[in-house]
Amino acid sequence: MDVIRLLALRDTPLSVDEVMAAVGDHAAGGTTVFVGTVRDHDQGKAVTKLSYSAHPTAERELRAVAEKVASDFPVTALAAVHRVGDLALGDTAVIVAAACPHREEAFQAARRLIDDLKAQVPIWKHQEFADGSTEWVGACE
Template sequence: MDAIRLLGIRDTPLSVEEVLAAVGDQAAGGTTLFVGTVRDHDHGKPVTLLSYSAHPTAEAELRRVAEKVAGDFPVTALAAVHRVGELKLGDAAVIVAVAAAHRGEAFEASRRLIDDLKSEVPIWKHQVFTDGSTEWVGAGE
């Protein structure tokens, strides 16, 4: 069975329950979950608005990243979803989960999955601060 159970770039709210269910596996002794949420500040400045945009190749790049992680670690299942569009404070922007036979493998693979997603998948964050300034942050950050 393919270890990659769920991948997606979505303009609708993300579900922790859906991601956890996708990686459920009786062969797994450990499952990790990471939820990246919209916070109320960045660089010490208050954030008033945040949106994400994705390049048309983002889903293919997400699959490439997931395949590399699944090939480099002995995982039984993994999932990753990222939100695009306008998000509110506290909204889930990204969720990744990994299941493996042992907790160490699950933690290591999960860390690689979120780090590579953030650095290699062409998704950009646009932040608007309370002082009216803006910032774009994206792949390669």
């Protein structure tokens, strides 16, 4: 069975329950879940609106990131889902989960999964601020 159980980019709300169900595994002694949400500020400025855009290759890149994590850690299950489109303050933007035989491995695998997703998968955040300014994050890094 493939250890990569759920990978998706979605324009609909994300579910922690769905992710937990996807990574449930009797061989896992530890499961780590990270939930990223839309906050009301960034770099000292009030955020009023946020949207995510993804390159057409983003799902393929997400799979490559997950495969690398699966090869580097003894995972029994992995999942990663990311929103695209317009999000409101407090909305869930991303959920990743890693299940492993031991908790430390689960923490490390989940950390690598979210960090590499953010660094390597072509998903860009457009923020609008209360002062009328805007910012693209990830588009030119």
